[in-house]
Amino acid sequence: MEQGFAGKVIVVTGGASGIGAATIALLARDGAQMVSVDRAATTPDGAALALCGDVGDPGTVAAHAAEIDARLGGFDGLVTCAGYSNGKAVPDCPVSEWEAIMRTNLTGTFLWAQAAVAAMRAHRRGGALVMTGSQLAFAGGRANAAYLASKGAVVSLARTMAVDHAPEGIRVNVLVPGAIDTPLLQRAFDRAPDPGAARQRSVSRHPLGRLGRAEEMACAIRFLLSPEASFTTGSCLFADGGWLAG
Ligand SMILES: NC(=O)c1ccc[n+]([C@@H]2O[C@H](COP(=O)([O-])OP(=O)(O)OC[C@H]3O[C@@H](n4cnc5c(N)ncnc54)[C@H](O)[C@@H]3O)[C@@H](O)[C@H]2O)c1
Secondary structure, three states: OOOOOOOOEEEEEOOOOHHHHHHHHHHHHOOOEEEEEEOOOOOOOOEEEEEEOOOOOHHHHHHHHHHHHHHHOOOOEEEEOOOOOOOOOHHHOOHHHHHHHHHHHHHHHHHHHHHHHHHHHHOOOOEEEEEEOOOHHHHOOOOOHHHHHHHHHHHHHHHHHHHHHHHHOEEEEEEEEOOEOOHHHHHHHHOOOOHHHHHHHHHHOOOOOOOEOHHHHHHHHHHHHOHHHOOOOOOEEEEOOOHHHO
């Protein structure tokens, strides 16, 4: 994606909420044609097209990619935000929950990345992929085994794809957020015995002294998709309020 956003088609998974919805709103204002993909049947502000379905289902992803191709002529950018956690350590995590989290967070990222590369190849144009990681995949964290494992794998997936697809002009990077004030984070706080105290503990982990906002993540994603990041691939952008610095 080397000429700005006007007329560019950008697909955002998990577009109905949080970071994905903020990314759609921001890039739509920059002139991009935004596609939201989500299992929730919500059309976020700024979406030119909203598709409802599971990112972990290969048939659904193939059907959605075909619809995007037919209606918008392929796509130039992909942002994978669909994801969730269950707040369980290994002994407490049923294999069904482990597999479901892997299916959304990792397989969903893989399937949409596969669709993006196919579309970019078919239209003989390069593009940019941004996958959403997590600061916890680097820092570690308690009682979220499937989530942390899936996010660590997403980083490795992005790095190998960056190498494989650099020759065809496709860049692949990872956004690494800190704790961002979204419904996902609130659900995580609500699992704690004292959600207010959990929120305060999370705030105190950031040297900047607050939680991040979804709009701030959207700005970091915009950079990674933009021509300004034309020499950036296989990298992680830490937009984490300083969490990983100390
Ligand atoms: N909020 C944070 O503190 C934080 C921190 C680090 C990383 N992240 C990551 O950022 C991404 C976005 O998180 P958010 O905080 O905006 O969450 P969110 O819950 O607000 O939004 C996630 C969206 O993904 C959708 N989704 C989940 N599973 C899906 C599936 N199988 N198929 C289709 N859609 C599905 C949900 O319906 C929801 O709309 C996630 O990958 C999350 O792991 C968030």
